[in-house]
Amino acid sequence: MAEDMYVPLQATTLRSEEMTETERFFEFKLDSGEPLGHEPGQFAEVSIPGIGEAPISISSSSTRSDTFEMVVRNVGNVSNGMHQLSKGDKIGIRGPFGKGFPVEEDMKGKDLLFICGGIGLVPVRSAIQHVLDNRSDYGSISILFGAKSPSERLFVDELAEWKEDDKIDCFMETVDKGDESWAGNVGLITTCIPKVDHDISNTKVIICGPPVMYKFVLIELEKLGFSHDDIFVSLERRMKCGVGLCGHCQINGYYVCQDGPVFKYSDIEDEKGAI
Amino acid sequence: MSKKAVSQSELENWVDSVIQGHKTYGVKSKQDKYDYGILENASQLKLDYDVTIRSPKFLFLPAVESIASFNRENAKYESEIENEAFVVFGVHPYDVVAINQMDTIFSQPNRDEHYMTRRNNATIVAVDVQTPSEDVFAGYMGTATVEEGFDVLVTRIGDDAYLIDAATEKGEKLIASLSGANDADDSDIQSRADVWEENKNKLRRHELEVEPSEWPELLKKSVESPLWEEKSEKCFSCGSCNLVCPTCYCFDVQEDVNWDMKSGKRVRTWDGCMLTNFATVAGPHNFRADKAERYRHRYYRKGAYVPEKIDGEIACIGCGRCINACVAKIANPVEVMNRLAEEK
Ligand SMILES: Cc1cc2nc3c(=O)[nH]c(=O)nc-3n(C[C@H](O)[C@H](O)[C@H](O)COP(=O)(O)OP(=O)(O)OC[C@H]3O[C@@H](n4cnc5c(N)ncnc54)[C@H](O)[C@@H]3O)c2cc1C
Ligand code: SF4
Ligand code: SF4
Ligand code: FES
Numbered sequence: 001m002a003e004d005m006y007v008p009l010q011a012t013t014l015r016s017e018e019m020t021e022t023e024r025f026f027e028f029k030l031d032s033g034e035p036l037g038h039e040p041g042q043f044a045e046v047s048i049p050g051i052g053e054a055p056i057s058i059s060s061s062s063t064r065s066d067t068f069e070m071v072v073r074n075v076g077n078v079s080n081g082m083h084q085l086s087k088g089d090k091i092g093i094r095g096p097f098g099k100g101f102p103v104e105e106d107m108k109g110k111d112l113l114f115i116c117g118g119i120g121l122v123p124v125r126s127a128i129q130h131v132l133d134n135r136s137d138y139g140s141i142s143i144l145f146g147a148k149s150p151s152e153r154l155f156v157d158e159l160a161e162w163k164e165d166d167k168i169d170c171f172m173e174t175v176d177k178g179d180e181s182w183a184g185n186v187g188l189i190t191t192c193i194p195k196v197d198h199d200i201s202n203t204k205v206i207i208c209g210p211p212v213m214y215k216f217v218l219i220e221l222e223k224l225g226f227s228h229d230d231i232f233v234s235l236e237r238r239m240k241c242g243v244g245l246c247g248h249c250q251i252n253g254y255y256v257c258q259d260g261p262v263f264k265y266s267d268i269e270d271e272k273g274a275i
Numbered sequence: 276m277s278k279k280a281v282s283q284s285e286l287e288n289w290v291d292s293v294i295q296g297h298k299t300y301g302v303k304s305k306q307d308k309y310d311y312g313i314l315e316n317a318s319q320l321k322l323d324y325d326v327t328i329r330s331p332k333f334l335f336l337p338a339v340e341s342i343a344s345f346n347r348e349n350a351k352y353e354s355e356i357e358n359e360a361f362v363v364f365g366v367h368p369y370d371v372v373a374i375n376q377m378d379t380i381f382s383q384p385n386r387d388e389h390y391m392t393r394r395n396n397a398t399i400v401a402v403d404v405q406t407p408s409e410d411v412f413a414g415y416m417g418t419a420t421v422e423e424g425f426d427v428l429v430t431r432i433g434d435d436a437y438l439i440d441a442a443t444e445k446g447e448k449l450i451a452s453l454s455g456a457n458d459a460d461d462s463d464i465q466s467r468a469d470v471w472e473e474n475k476n477k478l479r480r481h482e483l484e485v486e487p488s489e490w491p492e493l494l495k496k497s498v499e500s501p502l503w504e505e506k507s508e509k510c511f512s513c514g515s516c517n518l519v520c521p522t523c524y525c526f527d528v529q530e531d532v533n534w535d536m537k538s539g540k541r542v543r544t545w546d547g548c549m550l551t552n553f554a555t556v557a558g559p560h561n562f563r564a565d566k567a568e569r570y571r572h573r574y575y576r577k578g579a580y581v582p583e584k585i586d587g588e589i590a591c592i593g594c595g596r597c598i599n600a601c602v603a604k605i606a607n608p609v610e611v612m613n614r615l616a617e618e619k
Contacts, residue, residue, distance in 0.1 A: 004389070005385055005388070006342050048350075052528070053541075092345075092352055211558075236556055237562060244385060247524070247546070247548060253580040273568065
């Protein structure tokens with residue numbers, strides 16, 4: 001009998017660390033010893049036996065290790081189950097699935113502008129790591145990250161490194177609402193976009209964030225004159241299979257699990273309900 | 276391949292002999308309607324039925340099925356695949372077309388071993404329609420008759436005469452017990468051609484004014500039609516139209532823990548895009564919160580999205596089940612396509 005694509009592989013939790021009040025960081029390794037073999041921006045279906053399965057982005061780049069990292073927000077059944085994981089605990093993994101960021105085809109040789117809101121940083125981090133590890137293949141690199149509040153910032157150590165990193169040309173952070181611990185920018189992420197020194201004709205933009213963010217960021221990019229062919233978005237939908245069958249992830253004729261989650265904006269801008 | 280001409284009693288004897296040797300499903304009466312069930316003897320089989328409540332898709336994609344077992348301790352999942360040969364009697368041509376479409380969907384590009392194992396285990400005995408149902412429009416959809424996807428085709432060609440046609444090796448094996456029966460002659464084959472001609476015209480209970488091949492283009496131009504709001508206003512989001520449709524195949528997956536609390540099963544169940552929370556994610560954010568959007572989505576799946584996956588074939592085979600199942604009387608694909616054509 002041929003292989004059953006619905007059966008997860010076993011993997012082990014190497015690290016499980018609190019990141020914010022609602023997000024937890026994990027490092028996993030497949031028990032087979034094989035690397036997951038993912039590309040930046042892809043996702044995997046994570047199984048917590050007895051609870052179920054959920055699609056979770058792979059947050060690390062395969063250029064760094066045979067393990068893979070994830071960050072999960074505690075919102076429901078599976079994510080709750082993941083928040084109970086300790087070092088050594090087993091999970092199930094299917095994937096990687098989907099089309100990630102076009103780090104090879106479209107992005108090579110270009111200036112890159114990453115715009116991430118909140119948990120949107122999680123999938124984009126894999127692409128940022130990838131381009132930093134292949135730095136000479138790309139032009140300038142700009143990263144914008146916005147969080148609701150300082151306590152909701154993710155990967156704070158890495159953010160600090162990026163701020164100092166010579167390989168990154170422009171790094172900007174903002175929070176919607178500051179507090180006494182915060183000396184940085186306050187305001188929506190859209191306010192940072194015009195402050196970047198763009199070479200519009202040679203830039204690819206990568207956007208990932210909550211559904212509301214896309215609209216406003218896209219309007220801002222439009223004002224600056226970015227071509228829709230140069231913008232990539234990573235979208236979330238409900239997913240039950242990851243293989244184009246269960247029907248849950250459809251945006252009209254597109255299956256986000258297979259045709260996405262990363263889309264070129266010009267491909268989907270006319271699709272009703274996509275953004 | 277063999278073609279046999281048999282009498283009613285020869286046919287029944289054959290069905291009984293098949294029942295002896297195989298797990299056999301067939302179309303049976305269910306109060307004043309019809310449905311598939313296990314056949315215990317040939318007299319239960321209704322070959323002159325109009326339409327079955329359930330389409331035969333449940334034989335390949337059950338409403339509830341276990342797809343894997345798991346051990347909670349080590350997260351080890353093991354595939355559970357139902358692997359039992361069976362025969363099904365009485366599938367109408369339009370439902371055979373639906374099965375053919377599902378076969379493509381569940382094998383390409385990603386192969387669903389659960390569906391395909393059941394499918395390969397099945398021997399399908401199709402039956403040409405004798406009594407058109409109230410709402411059938413297969414004649415317009417090119418599905419009133421069918422040329423492939425079955426193992427045996429049975430056609431009533433006279434008062435006490437049937438033509439039994441084996442189309443595959445599996446079918447040939449199944450009709451081996453008819454070896455004494457007469458081979459069909461040219462006039463039998465002509466009689467069957469007449470039945471086909473007649474059925475193409477008879478299975479037209481709703482008048483479709485748009486060629487199926489024009490559906491995708493028409494839909495593409497109709498995204499903003501007022502019809503979606505208008506019709507869906509009455510929708511109960513009950514999902515009945517999804518449930519009865521032979522080409523609806525969306526599913527949900529859940530897990531059940533066994534009493535021992537250590538093991539359990541991963542269970543797949545039918546789902547429906549007309550149900551309110553089909554597209555809800557955390558937040559909660561529902562990407563199709565508006566019932567007009569869900570209503571529109573269903574028609575686009577039938578007439579535009581799924582066809583892209585199956586070589587342009589329209590994923591509505593004109594069985595009319597949704598028309599009958601919808602309490603609000605808004606699920607008729609013929610009405611919708613005709614209206615959209617008028618608007619253009
Ligand atoms: C490609 C992709 C990548 C993703 N990456 C990440 C990631 O890196 N990190 C991360 O944390 N999340 C990620 N997600 C989101 C994550 O998959 C979802 O949040 C998922 O639902 C979590 O599963 P759960 O079992 O914990 O939640 P569920 O138990 O499924 O519940 C989630 C929420 O959905 C709503 N809901 C679900 N079902 C219903 C219903 N029937 N009726 C009403 N409301 C309902 C509820 O509001 C609930 O809050 C990603 C999603 C996709 C598609
Ligand atoms: S949409 Fe209605 S008529 Fe068409 S195949 Fe489905 S149930 Fe039958
Ligand atoms: S059967 Fe009718 S009322 Fe029920 S979901 Fe379908 S269209 Fe709506
Ligand atoms: S997740 Fe099932 S079709 Fe995309």
